[in-house]
Amino acid sequence: MRGLRGRPLTVVDGGSGVGAALVDELTHAGVAAELAVGRRPAAVLTRARGGVVLLGGLAGPDTAATDGSPTGAMLEVQRDAFNWARAVAGSGLTEDSDPGGRGSAVFVTVQDTGGDLGLGGARGDRAWLGGLAALATTAAAEWPSVAVKALDCERAGRSPAAVAAVVAAELLRGGDTPVVALRGDGTRLVPAVLPADEDAARPAGRAGPRTGSATASRPADAARTELEIGPETVIAVTGGARGVTAAGVVELARRHRPRFVLLGRTALADEPPGLAGARDERALVRELARVSGTAGGPARLRARAREILAVREVRATLAALAEIGAPVRYHCLDVRDERAVAAAFDEVRREWGPVHGLVHGAGALADRLIVDKTDDDFARVFDTKVGGLRVLLEELAGDPLRLLCLFTSVAGWFGNPGQSDYAMANATLDHVASAYQAAHPDCLVRSIAWGPWAGGMVGSLLAEAFTRRGIPPIPLPRGAQAFADELTGAPDGAPATAAGSTRVMIASCDASVIGGAGRGPAAGVLGELAVHAGAQPWLVDHSPAGTAVLPLAMALDWLARGALALSPAVASGVTLRDLRVLRKIALPELARGGHRFAVVAAPGRQPGETLLRVDGEGGVPHYSARFGPDRSPPTSGERWPTPAGLVDHPEESARHRDRIYGQGALFHGPRFHAITWLMGMSPDGAEGTVVGVDELAWGGDGWYFDVAALDGGMQLAGLWAWRALGGAIPVAVRECRIHRPGLLREPARGVVHARGIDGVHTHCDVAVLDGDGAPRIELLGVELVLRPDRMSRSR
Ligand SMILES: NC(=O)c1ccc[n+]([C@@H]2O[C@H](COP(=O)([O-])OP(=O)(O)OC[C@H]3O[C@@H](n4cnc5c(N)ncnc54)[C@H](OP(=O)(O)O)[C@@H]3O)[C@@H](O)[C@H]2O)c1
CATH class of the missing domain: 3.40.50.720 (NAD(P)-binding Rossmann-like Domain)
Known part of the structure; x- marks a missing residue:
């Protein structure tokens, strides 16, 4: 698992008795670790900044709980883990920066719910611990630069030293698989979701629920x-x-x-007379203000409107049941x-x-x-x-x-x-x-x-x-x-x-969209790719937290090459839909052994549609996109005018890359400096000039499209999101249209059109356009999710 060789880890024993033995195991393997002293996470985490391994989920049910019950004790372990997670986030460990250059922070939860994520139900006494892994998976989604793992390790009566050895082995040699279950008999399980009718053929080594x-x-x-x-x-x-x-x-x-x-x-109180005509919240707020005045302000009016709507909803359900003839009692x-x-x-x-x-x-x-x-x-x-x-x-x-x-x-x-x-x-x-x-x-x-x-x-x-x-x-x-x-x-x-x-x-x-159903019997490998600093040295300059990460544009290139393997028509352009980042691709071994990936194809939801995926080691899915059923080259009806109201902020808008890349919003090193001119930004979008693979001297000859130029377009989207929200990372694209495969011959126009912003997400469209005004690449419906570590810097 990445991040272990950086700053000292904090091991939180949490009443498990395994902490000291785990510190010994890790230290013996050359990983700096120390046992947390004291129970106040915020105080502990200011000293040890390598991340935490939480062992409270291994504690026995005899742990003293406030309410004296085993269930209460399990629930307190969960709350305690949440407090640690919040302290990790609050300590700055999740920030997307690594000034010491010592790698990612680490967050690990360990629970004993039977070594099968509780699926067998055999450890009923421990089921109330079952949320720990979900804390870890949420943390992974919120903290892109942190290495996260959740373990369900069955203690099975083993000594603390034996359990510590198993946990340490998974941390040291288990790779980046995010959720792993380890049974007492040595079986290692990785959860997967299987379609309901494939359940009979569930492969060995998989634990998981069925979908329908x-x-x-x-x-x-x-x-x-x-x-x-x-x-x-x-x-x-x-x-x-x-x-x-x-x-x-x-x-x-x-x-x-x-x-x-x-x-x-909801208490079934009568609503004030005269409101029956107001059917939704907005209309009710208006009517309430008219009937009873605006004392208390809009928040009070909205709350009152919601109460009225809730009562109406309850009454409507009771009326529907009465009409059907089903006896019903309502208890408030x-x-x-x-x-x-x-x-x-x-x-x-x-x-x-x-x-x-x-x-x-x-x-x-x-x-x-x-x-x-x-x-x-x-x-x-x-x-x-x-x-x-x-x-x-x-x-x-x-x-x-x-x-x-x-x-x-x-x-x-x-x-x-x-x-x-x-x-x-x-x-x-x-x-x-x-x-x-x-x-x-x-x-x-x-x-x-x-x-x-x-x-x-x-x-x-x-x-x-x-x-x-x-x-x-x-x-x-x-x-x-x-x-x-x-x-x-x-x-x-x-x-x-x-x-x-x-x-x-x-x-x-289907199951593959929700969480990755594994390759499945019909999936085929279309190609294998190796990533190594010897062949792609420029990837080192795409290291948001000191560890190289594969850019979305490059994963899209691989998926498009997968489509080309399926259909020669793709040589003159391709549309891929529902591009999704299932798990980002971190490249901690880039300068050592490198990494290997496969592009695989499985049947899609509709006849003639293919689900393309980039899988990492062990078949872990990282990116997916849909190809077909219409495989003809894309056409574009989009218009790409300069976004309205562009503001030429001297500190952001520049013809000098030093200024564009020096303001803290972009983490990219020189070989990713694809934006050569930032024309400006506004709430409506952003525009600039981008250069491509040749100009940045990436080399290589297997490109399907100009990945560097598209990365430049995505950087513009990142800058716009940084101004709009305080920083965000792309997680999905509704439609990717590659109109002109091949590399740029001259600098291109990069345009971002804003589509919407809420508290956590932004949506926009991104295009790279050639000198003749025609789109080279269009990404429509790019979804970016807020990065917590960036938020404070922009506000
Ligand atoms: N909607 C979805 O897309 C979705 C997706 C996945 C899972 N779910 C699950 O489906 C369930 C229903 O979700 P929903 O979307 O229908 O949510 P909802 O519209 O917010 O309804 C929640 C219901 O829970 C009741 N409730 C909340 N707190 C309560 C409490 N302390 N004591 C008693 N009743 C309480 C509410 O009634 P009062 O306000 O009258 O108390 C209301 O009937 C939830 O368990 C949710 O997690 C929903």
């Missing part, structure tokens, strides 16, 4: 726990009166008409409140009898980067899901539960910038579901990791960002049907989507 898309075909003969739902079945649903869970409840009611107990915080409570939950279920049992099913859909968001999250944000998001489930399972322990369904998220498996608490909470629920299933084999347990829906907590900007990454939102009716199918099978008699599997993902895309 909202339109997936279903295995006909898979065994599953039968769930009969009828008019006497009592199903409690948290969050079931609003949002996407309500859509699922109504669909289940239509099919089986059980009795529903819906739980939510907070699922974290043990006493309120106990009182509600006492009433339910008195009037309706025992509870047979629980669907836990309650959830909350407070999206902020780890460094900015407050304790309150974390508590609200994490406890609503995890604390709520704990309260509910304790309350229903004596009821004959035949169904447990948890609404979780793909963020739990892959992390998501801004959602550390949410990802941790969902991953914990996934682990608890597996443990519950193992302990209750007769209960149908499903933890559904949903992709984005077109509704509920996913707003329009977030939905657009997911769509650009190839994951369009699930339409409400399709999601509701998929939920009901998952529990009781489709109405046509077909069994559930991912029969027999406790952890399921459902999204409007």
Whole structure:
């Protein structure tokens, strides 16, 4: 793993007893490490600045918890890990700079949830630790320059020295694989997502959930726990009166008409008269201001409007159920409140009898980067899901539960910038579901990791960002049907989507888009590429944090060459869609052994479409893009006028590269100085002159298009994002059109057109245009995500 040979690592024992032995192992291997002294992360991290290895997840359940329970102890380990992560971000270790030239910082979480990421459910006592890996994957997404790894290492009764040896071996020799499970018997597992109907052929050495898309075909003969739902079945649903869970409840009611107990915080108060005509938040704010004045300001009016809309939503769900004829009770409570939950279920049992099913859909968001999250944000998001489930399972322990369904998220498996608490909470629920299933084999347990829906907590900007990454939102009716199918099978008699599997993902895309399904049987290697400082010395000048990183433009060149291997028509141009950075390509061995990559092709979603991927060592997917079904050269209807309002800031706009590259926004060394003139920037975009591979003397003869020139265009986008947001890195491109393959003959025009900005994302279009005004390369829908380390510098 990169970063180990830099500044001393801080090993946090966290009550595991493994810390001292791990420090010994690492020191013996020449890696500087010291045991953290003291529990205050911020104080510790000012002294040791190499990063942290958190071992609290290996601690036994006997660790003293504030509430004295093993579950409480596991949850405290998670909160403690989050505090360390926040301190890492706050200490500046995640900054994209390395003044000492000693490599990346390191962030490692280690947990023992059975050595299989809790999938087997055998370690039910430890399932409540299950969010640690999600903290690490979110940290990796938020901190591009930090080397991150999450380990699930089964202790299996081994001595601290033996466990330390296994952990050290993975850190020293396990490469950059981000999530690894290590069983007590020596098996090493790397998680992957498999399509539902490929599950039978799951390869050895893979752990993972199954996916079913909202339109997936279903295995006909898979065994599953039968769930009969009828008019006497009592199903409690948290969050079931609003949002996407309500859509699922109504669909289940239509099919089986059980009795529903819906739980939510919205109190069913009457709204002031005269507002019925105002249907949305904006109209309500206007009407409220008219009826009751503007005292308290717009924030109060907006909050009041949201309360009114929430009440209307609950009433609409209750009315829909009444119309279907499904009996329903609504209890206004907070699922974290043990006493309120106990009182509600006492009433339910008195009037309706025992509870047979629980669907836990309650959830909350407070999206902020780890460094900015407050304790309150974390508590609200994490406890609503995890604390709520704990309260509910304790309350229903004596009821004959035949169904447990948890609404979780793909963020739990892959992390998501801004959602550390949410990802941790969902991953914990996934682990608890597996443990519950193992302990209750007769209960149908499903933890559904949903992709984005077109509704509920996913707003329009977030939905657009997911769509650009190839994951369009699930339409409400399709999601509701998929939920009901998952529990009781489709109405046509077909069994559930991912029969027999406790952890399921459902999204409007295939498994490879969500998280990389591995190469799969139909994938073919189109070409292999070696990267080495001997052949590509200029890559050293693309080192954002002291370690070289492959630029997106170069990965696009490889993918385009993959397309050329499939179709000779590509020689005169190509369109690739949904280019996605699945995992950045760091090149720590550039000057030593170098790195090897493969461009592979697998069948796409549509007939005639190919999914192209750049895979690293061990088949780890790094970039993907779609090619076809139309393989003809691209045409362009875009216009590329100079963006409006360009401002020629002397400190930014210059004919001298020293000034363009000397202001701190661009990290590029001289052999990446592709911008020769920065004409100016404005909120609408940026423009400048860029040069190419020949001018920068990169050499080489295998280029499909001028990568240096496109990198220059992307640098312009980076400069614009730096001014707009405070720095951002590209994560996806909706459409890449290479109109003119080959290298530039003369300097070209680089243009960036702004498309939108929210708190975390920016969207823009980028073009490199020839002297005749025709586009050479167009990247439409470039999505850049905010870099936390840059933000402070620009504001
Ligand atoms: N929407 C998506 O795209 C998406 C994607 C992946 C996963 N999910 C999951 O699906 C579930 C529902 O999401 P949604 O999009 O429908 O969100 P939503 O519209 O924000 O609804 C959240 C629901 O949870 C309830 N709730 C929140 N905190 C609660 C608490 N402390 N006690 C009781 N009830 C509480 C809310 O009711 P009150 O406000 O009345 O309390 C509401 O019914 C969540 O678990 C979410 O993580 C959603």
